[in-house]
Amino acid sequence: MDIEIRPITYEERPEWVQAAETAFSSVAKEDEVEASLPVIEPDRSFAAIDGGRIVGTSAAVTFRMMVPGGARIPTAGVTMVGVHPTHRRRGINTGMMRVVLEQAAERGEPLAALFASEGAIYGRFGYGLAGLLGEFQAESARMAFVRGYEPSGRVELVSKEEAMPIIDEVYDAAMRPGGVERNAALRDHNFATVGEDKDHPWMYAVHRDDAGTADAYAVYWTKHDWTRSVPAGTITVKECVGATPSGNSDIWRFLFDVDLVATVEAWNRPADEPLLHLLREPRRLRFSVNDGLWVRLMDVIVALEARRYGTDGRLVFEVTDPFRPDNDGRYELVVEGGEGSCTRTDAAADLAGTINVLGATYLGGSSFHQLWWARQVEEHSQGSLERADAMFASSPAPWCVADF
Ligand SMILES: CC(C)(COP(=O)(O)OP(=O)(O)OC[C@H]1O[C@@H](n2cnc3c(N)ncnc32)[C@H](O)[C@@H]1OP(=O)(O)O)[C@@H](O)C(=O)NCCC(=O)NCCS
Missing domain, CATH: 3.30.1050.10 (SCP2 sterol-binding domain)
Structure with a gap:
């Protein structure tokens, strides 16, 4: 069977997004497809085609990654990797990775990077495990901070529209090696309240220091639980970033103190999570790490x-x-x-x-x-x-x- 691998056209984007979802045995809702279109770069988005049907997808997004020392260098952000269950294990992903990386090399990108659904997929293509990804499920009631902690400044709950430019600023100021520049299209996609997210009451919290400068933000939603009339809600943090130690500490203090909540869970935390040293009972954070960022030198x-x-x-x-x-x-x-x-x-x-x-x-x-x-x-x-x-x-x- 002949499989053609080629970049998609602008018009093929919705069909291609849906084809990627099929690889994950899922179907994207219309608003999810719509929200993903602005981040797609058709000339960097490849389709594997069998008999006129897209059966595999793979792509790169263009950005710059911060490396040790602070330089930001061109990087191929590999994404949308998927092959339909009907076509798996025939070398289609291998063929697609070859063209995605070849194009990155032609564009002079010294790095390629990705997050993997499963770690076993990418070692063969030369990616190394460059960064661990932390996650935690914290018991709010046990999140006392070490002695000597004093909050400063204030936290404000703002609208999504107000939050976005502040998020951009803090995100950029807090960037560290492994971080990537996030343009408005990628940021909007990260915070798109579509699909299941649409039904969540998203909150946008911003911390300002005593001088009024925004130095941390948290985006989260709360799922309430009143089992046997006891309030035991869960806050799920989508993103929480501090540009300063005090901003970072204060925004977490705020999240741990929200009423009616028993658990605060967060994903994609840095491996050197400062909370482990800020909490009196670090173990109660139930912090764990997994493989996170995979980097390949081109x-x-x-x-x-x-x-x-x-x-x-x-x-x-x-x-x-x-x-x-x-x-x-x-x-x-x-x-x-x-x-x-x-x-x-x-x-x-x-x-x-x-x-x-x-x-x-x-x-x-x-x-x-x-x-x-x-x-x-x-x-x-x-x-x-x-x-x-x-x-x-x-x-x-x-x-x-x-x-x-
Ligand atoms: C992961 C995926 C893209 C692989 O596509 P594929 O076309 O089957 O991959 P290939 O045929 O090119 O496989 C090449 C090799 O990788 C191995 N491999 C592929 N996927 C693997 C996985 N999930 N776990 C372990 N090994 C895997 C294959 O066994 C093969 O090994 P071999 O050469 O020793 O036989 C496909 O299985 C898929 O779409 N999975 C679900 C979606 C997903 O997880 N996408 C990745 C998002 S980061």
């Missing part, structure tokens, strides 16, 4: 030169990239004054591993030691694991707030 040299490093030093990596073998080879990274310069070399390798290892360590979210213990890195010269970890270390932990 261009090793450009990517390694774009970020900054924790210490100076020299390292030679031997990289193997079975999916894009043009990247195979040895690379010498020399860091001076925190800035890296990278060239291909014939010199002996200090460390060796797949391109996935560089993706995993690139944002500082995984260490070379960790990957060595997982048998993903070979150390050829003594001390190079320590050196690599000192050079690549980056804090805070990577966190991509935007959903793409």
Whole structure:
């Protein structure tokens, strides 16, 4: 059977969205399709077609990702990956990933990144686990903060229209490595109250400091529960971001203190969640982590030169990239004054591993030691694991707030 893979046309967007939903054994409601159209870039959105019918989808969205040191670099945000259950395991996704990445390379994007529905899908394509994703189900009543905490400023509940520009500002100010620039189209899509979300009473809370500057926001909804007449509602946080420590602490204090609520749950929290140190009983947060952001280096040299490093030093990596073998080879990274310069070399390798290892360590979210213990890195010269970890270390932990 011949499967054609090609970019979609502008007119095909609704059909393509619905085809992606079919891969998830779901059907998108009309308003959900409508809300997703503005973020679709037809020339970066591919369809696999069998007998005139779309049976597979895969795409990239264009944005810039913040890397350690603060630079924001062009990144292919891979998304809408799906193959119909009728066509699975015939290599269609592999074929689509090939064209999506080939196009990213042609566009000169040194990184590709994604969130995975299942971690097993993407390792073969060279993605490494670059950032963990935290989630929690907090017992509101047990969320006392450590001694010495004093709230400041004030929280305001505002309309969605009022909230959006404030969210943009705080989101950008709070961005850290792994974060991506979120244009209005992606932001509107992230906050589209369509499908099931339409029926939720969304609240938009903004925290302002004593000078009146917005420094944190939370978007959430409350599901009430009156079992046996006891109020035990649940707040589900869609996004909660603070640009300052006080803004962040105060907005969480606000959420934990909402009346009639027993549980506050949040998803896509940073792995270094500050609440673990702000709460007297961190365990009551019931915090857990999973794989989150997966990063693939498209261009090793450009990517390694774009970020900054924790210490100076020299390292030679031997990289193997079975999916894009043009990247195979040895690379010498020399860091001076925190800035890296990278060239291909014939010199002996200090460390060796797949391109996935560089993706995993690139944002500082995984260490070379960790990957060595997982048998993903070979150390050829003594001390190079320590050196690599000192050079690549980056804090805070990577966190991509935007959903793409
Ligand atoms: C995930 C998905 C896109 C894979 O598409 P596909 O066309 O079946 O993938 P391929 O045939 O190219 O598979 C290539 C390899 O990946 C493996 N693979 C694919 N999906 C996998 C999964 N979910 N778990 C483990 N391995 C998987 C295949 O077994 C195959 O391995 P092999 O080469 O060793 O045989 C498809 O199963 C799907 O649409 N799933 C539901 C929606 C979804 O989860 N999308 C991803 C969103 S991030």
